[in-house]
Amino acid sequence: MNTKEQKILDTVTSLEDDLFDFTARLVAQPSTVGHEKGALRLMADELSRLDLPLRHVPIDYTALSVHPGFAPVPWAEHDRWNVVARLEPDHTAPEGLDGRSAVFNGHLDVVSPEPLDLWTRDPFRPEVEDGWMYGRGSGDMKSGVAAMTYAAHALRKAGFGLAAPLIIETVIEEECSGNGALACRAAGVDADAVLIPEPFGPRLLTAQVGVLWFRIVVGGRPVHVQEADTGANALEKCFPLIQALRELEQECNNAPLPPPYDDMDHPLHLNVGVLKSGDWPSTVPASAEFHCRMAYPPGQGFEDIRARVVQTVARAAKQDPWLEANPPEVDFYGFRSDGHIESRQAPPLATLNECHRDLTGQHAQEYISTCTTDLRAFYSHGTARGCCYGPVAERIHGPDERVNLESVLHTARAYALFAARWCGLVE
Structure with a gap:
């Protein structure tokens, strides 16, 4: 790694307390289906506070119903949306700098914590113990959302721009339909690469069912x-x-x-x-x-x-x-x-693997998923290609869900380094 990249990584590390605080504030929002607005507003407020330009992308069920990827749902209503921030390319980028666009996608919705009597603590009152944060959505996947957000913030705080756009996309309905990410594709939000910090650990997801x-x-x-x-x-x-x-x-x-x-x-x-x-x-x-x-x-x-x-x-x-x-x-x-299979040699995965190797000294392992993620919206209905790579979590969808905080910081560092290399770093 060069001195510029090291400065970015040091900046991410310096934001550790803010990153974990944002994670806890997101977890405290009980964003089950139909109750996501608190988390969405918190996300928008945080992006505004970090001076990351944002927009709301509505989920228009009537318009989306003719899309081939639309999933009918019984809770369709008008007042539902996603929150997206787009960092535009730095106009001072030198001519010939090879920059490619990227989107960091994460979902703010969570599954129900019921039955509550199986939890040893309040699922929406995050607690930290022995380096783990407990709470519904701490792993799946609000810590990942916080990590990708602060990765983007760290790039600018370190004094750098990018030669190509970087998009922060936070959506709902990932746990039940995929309509949130699909609405973003239908609205033209897309890129050359996509990374999703799902809690499968720092591994390259190469297949999902x-x-x-x-x-x-x-x-x-x-x-x-x-x-x-x-x-x-x-x-x-x-x-x-x-x-x-x-x-x-x-x-x-x-x-x-x-x-x-x-x-x-x-x-x-x-x-x-x-x-x-x-x-x-x-x-x-x-x-x-x-x-x-x-x-x-x-x-x-x-x-x-x-x-x-x-x-x-x-x-x-x-x-x-x-x-x-x-x-x-x-x-x-x-x-x-629908599912998909991707090669770890695909350019976004290869670049992310190089980032992982430089951070850990080893190549990233592959992860073969027997579930689905919002990658489906990109592979079936978009142009971006990429993978999931995120924190280490335990008991997602179960009682006492928790995420390892050191792995959250690692995820933020890896995403910041990926953005610098993939999008092109501009001083």
Whole structure:
């Protein structure tokens, strides 16, 4: 590293307390679906305080509904947006300086912390203990958002500009639909490279699976329990459908999979995450519904796996006289996100690996994901190519989620160094 790069890294380190304070303030915002505005306003205030020019990118569900990547959601409303800052190229950049644009993307939404009694502390009252910050979203992924923001701030505080644009993109709905990042693509926010500080550690994500969500609604015949044999228990009718979907999951995992997933035992997971039915123990339930998340391999499209789910449910329903006469409804909402595979030799990943090597003395490891990230919006509907690389976190989506603060600082240093090298440093 040269003296200019070292000055940038030293500046990031000098901002450590501010970086961790911003992380804690973000974590304190309970930004579950429908409640993200506090985190969005805090993000906008911080960008303004750091003199990083910002704009709001609305999620216009009506306009976005015709986009091929749009995911229908039941909570669509008008007053929802993302917060984006764009650092314009320095006009004093010398002629011939090779600068390429970059976007640092992060999401501000978090999953529910319920059930709260499994936590040993308040999930939205961040606490630091032994170098770890606890709280919902501390790892996934508000610490990463803070790291990428302060990486950009450190470049300017160190007295440097960039030869190409650097965009800070903070979005919502990453955990459920991807509509936040998709709205940014539809609004023309894009770049040559993208980095996302998801909490997979300082590794290069080179592959992620496709993911879809769906809901199955089953009708029954309600009767008093004393006449249960004359009714149809909608809840119990769900069980053979779930079993059939489990068999589909196994079929998908047994089928030939593209590398690197062909070396994994069970990379494609089905999760039955929601089950609702009934309102009285002595009444046979009249309806039931369950919601699922299912993964599919890169190279397979959403429409294909959607058709297989519909066919699987229809075949299972024909095995039961009641379900055959009263077919279950299958409704697809939320995620419909195709997977992708990227080479670690791709220019953005190669540059990031060089930054990692110069910071640690070793090449970065690869990470093969069995979930999805907002990379989907860039690979399917944008131009930027890149990867996830972020802090070390534990128990994301679970009780007592926590993030290692030293790894948050490392992420900020790596992102600042990447921006200097990829976008081109201007004194």
